[in-house]
Amino acid sequence: MEGAFAVLVLFVAMAVTSVHCQAGTRVGFYSRSCPRAESIVRSTVQAHFRSDPTIAPGLLRMHFHDCFVHGCDASILTNGPNTEKTAPPNRLLRGYDVIDDAKSQIEAACPGIVSCADILALAARDSVVVTRGISWQVPTGRRDGRISLASDTANLPGFTESVEAQKQKFLDKGLNTQDLVTLVGAHTIGTTACQIFKYRLYNFTTTTATGADPTIDATFIPQLRALCPENGDGARRVALDTGSPNRFDTSFFSNLRNGRGVLESDQKLWSDASTKAVVQRFLGVRGLLGLTFNVEFGRSMVKMSNIGVKTGTDGEIRKICSAIN
Template structure:
């Protein structure tokens, strides 16, 4: 927070003191990105419950919607901040970029938006719906809830060319750190947020290269546990179907828990970028915090904190941006 220096001299007037207080309060608002818990308490009291019930309804029909919505929020925040730009349709928008082609769950956001527009027209942003839906996805899979600051507004620009800000599945730890740091997120946030892979699946095409001719060695990635390798090769045969889905967190892909980190320790990480969290000493120290009896409790607490940090990345508030009527299109 910016520091305001106010002299204690009796000559300081009440007006100047009030000005100092105003400066401090303004700095706090800016550093908090202008969002707050309960933003819709008076303008749309049912906003959060509508999003919650909508996600729950879709989850009952398809549990895979939970990791999909969590991933979508992450992908939104890492490009232009958390402004729902990932939801916009059109040529050369973020949706059309390779890292986002596998995103799913748009219909859930659209469903929630339709209900919110009926209840509170023009009040609740698509960016806030996405942030709330991500929280509900964690809760529905057994994770701990957290308070979601709201008050975001929606962006009006979406460019496929800017998705290079997203970390890739072969990314080095140093590169991942740089991309997270650019969003105001530290090494612990990196490990914690990647821990979201405790739920969900990925496609063989994103890791099968580790199984057969890793880096031209005619062998597998040595960081893969030797006893785990045959299981992965059976799931993803060489020259097999690259679209086949495999769980990130073997044996616990539908439960938000800390077993993902135990799998990394045991050489059972699926993506190369995930397994590197254990092989790199700087991130291994954080992974170790989430192992053992106390690991799950610590992970749940830290995940909520890191999600709040990420969800305040580059947000638009006040008169910036807009409140879209339809999440897939900017207002005309």
């Protein structure tokens, strides 16, 4: 098993590094200027994860939310009124302290060299690794942006959106349908709040006996209602991947097939023919060319992490990640 795992890790590295990295990012960007940068981020993520496992999905989502607004430039990290961090889609994100911790250690070792945007990209990869996913090589060389506005977060995909709307938002960022399904697969780890999906459980429709969203498996509805009573605490957290919420695996896609997707937008990936085909390939459905989720996730993450990056003399290297210089 260990030998097979090592071969898979090598295959992931080869597959991911074959992805064309645009706008000047490259693997090993800090190999001479700050050779300990990646190991510092990795050990920081590991240390925080041991005391608080929720930071892994938090960091992964934070990187996604950062890249979809102004590109991957750490704009989500800045404090202040009306910054991206204050927008409704970002208010429940976790892991800012991890980035700040890694940044302070890196600044002590290599002041003014490593961007917050790169630290976030590396931390997202390391969050997959600590939840037993496969690693990949992260191209670095991003610089930090100077603009962060809550009003610019409107183009983040929403939890009620149709597949067509989701596909368009991903296409606008240079990501295709397979990237969409693959990256949504990050919901294999982490939780969501009852207030985000509870509307699916009560009075969603008058055409079913339960009144719940008919795409939800009938045996799953009582479980969700027990976790999220109609007049209960909307802030209560529920696993996005029933069965293995702390492990990076393909059970999230099995749940979609079984009508157990918690978010409406996630479950819709099974009802649309174009996205369902990708889900089936991750599940190894007979008659379809199989895909290895870990390999494809690393590949799609490299593509996503190069959206609108700032390199060269564009942007800046922040002294602290929560404030523009």
